[in-house]
Amino acid sequence: MPITDAREFRTGETMLISIVVPCYNEEAVIDRFHEHLTRELRAIDHDCEFVYVDDGSKDRTLSLLKNLAETDPRVRYVSFSRNFGKEAAMLAGLRYASGDAVVIMDADLQHPPELVKRMVELHAQGHDQVIAKRTRDGDRVTRVLTARAYYRLINRFVDVELVDGVGDFRLLSRRAVDAVLGLTEYNRFSKGLFAWVGFPSVTFEYENAVREEGRSKWTFGQLLNYGADGLISFNNKPLRAAVYLGLLLLSVAALYAAWIVGSAAVNGVDTPGYVTLLVVITALAGVQMVMVGVIGEYIGRIYYEVKRRPHFLVQSTNAVPAAAPLKDQLKDQLKDFVR
Ligand code: UDP
Ligand code: MG
Secondary structure (H helix, E strand, O other): OOOHHHHHOOOOOEEEEEEEEEEEOOOOOHHHHHHHHHHHOOOOEEEEEEEEEEEEOOOOOOHHHHHHHHHHEEEEEEEEEEOOOHHHHHHHHHHOOOOOEEEOOOOOOOOOHHHHHHHHHHHHHOEEEEOOOEEOOOHHHHHHHHHHHHHHHHHHHOOOOOOEEEEEEEEEEHHHHHHHHHHHOOOOOHHHHHHHHHHOEEEEEEEEEOOOOOOOOOHHHHHHHHOOOOHHHOOHHHHHHHHHHHHHHHHHHHHHHHHHHHHHEEEEEEEEOOOHHHHHHHHHHHHHHHEEEEEOOOHHHHEEEEEEOOOOOOOOOOOOOOOOOOOHHHHHHHHHHHH
16 A cells, blocks of 8 residues: 555544645635635635735735735735746745645636545545546637647657646645655746656546636747647657657658769759759758757756746745755755764
8 A cells, every 4th residue: 555654644633734826916816715715624624724825916916815814814825026927836835835735726716626625535545646637628629629639749758647637736745745845947847747746646527617707827829838848848858859850851861862863873964953952951941940949948948947046036925934945955964964
C-alpha cells in the first residue's frame, strides 16, 4: 500500500485544509465564492484556512479580501505588487498555505466548491493528489477538437502525461506541495509540474460550470502561447526534432543532388531549374528560421532562469509564508551537515 506512515498515523484525525484561490479582478464573484465555499466546508470535519492571492487586481478585489479577512479569521490574503499571472499566484498560495492538504481552485465558481468534500475524502483514503477532471460537455466543438489535438500532440513530446480536462483544480498532500515548492524554475507550467511530482493520484470527473460573473482572462493568443509553453518548458524534444528534420532534409538534398548529377552526366547540362532553385531556397530558409526560433525559445528560457528573479513581489498580506523557499531550506540542511 503506497501510504506513508505519517498518513496512516493521521487518518481519522483532524487535518488543516488550505484552500488556495488566485484572484485577478474578481470583485464580481469573490464574496459569493467565499460564502458558497464556507457553506460547503461546514460539511467537512476538518479545520480550514483560505489563502486568497490577489494577483495585482485593478478593481476592488483586494479591499473585498481585506473585508473578508476581518470578518473571517481563517482568511489569509496575499497581494502582489502587480499582475504576475496565475502561475505565480498559485505558487504564492502554496507557499503561504500551512495546511496538511491544499486545494487549489479558481475564484469564478467554475470549480464547484461542493467537490472539496469529495476531494478531502479521497485524500483520506491515501491519495496525495486528488485531481478534478472537467468534462467537455457544453464546450464549443472547435474548442473540444483543438484541445484533443493539442493533448495528442503534446503527449507525444513531453515526458510527463498531461490529460485533457485536467487543470489546476486539485488537492495536494503536504508532501506533494513541498515537492512542487522544491521545483524553483522560473517558467512554471503547473499542469506539467503537478504531473512531474507524481505520488499516488486519483482523478474524478466533474461538470464544468459556466463562469457566473466577470470574464475569462484568456484570449486566443494567450491560449496559443500557453500551449507552446507547455510543449517547450517540459522537455528538449523539439530540439531533437530539429536535428532529425535537418538530417531528413540533408538526405533528401543528397538524393536530389545525385539525381541531378546523374541526369547531367547522361543528358548533358540543361539550364532550366530556376523555379526549383527558388522554391528550395525559400523552403530551406523557412525551415532554418523555425529551427532558430526553437533554439531561441530555449535560450530565452535559460535567460529568464539565470536571472533568478523572484516569481512575484508581495505588497501586502496578513499571512506569513509557511514553506520557506528552497534556498533557506537548503541553508538549514547545510548547517546540520557542517555541524
Ligand atoms: N487569474 C489570476 N491571474 C491572472 C489571470 C487569472 O490569478 O493573471 C485567476 C482568476 O482570477 C481565476 C483563475 O485564475 O480565479 C482562472 O482564470 P480564468 O477564469 O480567467 O481562466 P479560465 O477559467 O477561463 O481558464
Ligand atoms: Mg475561469
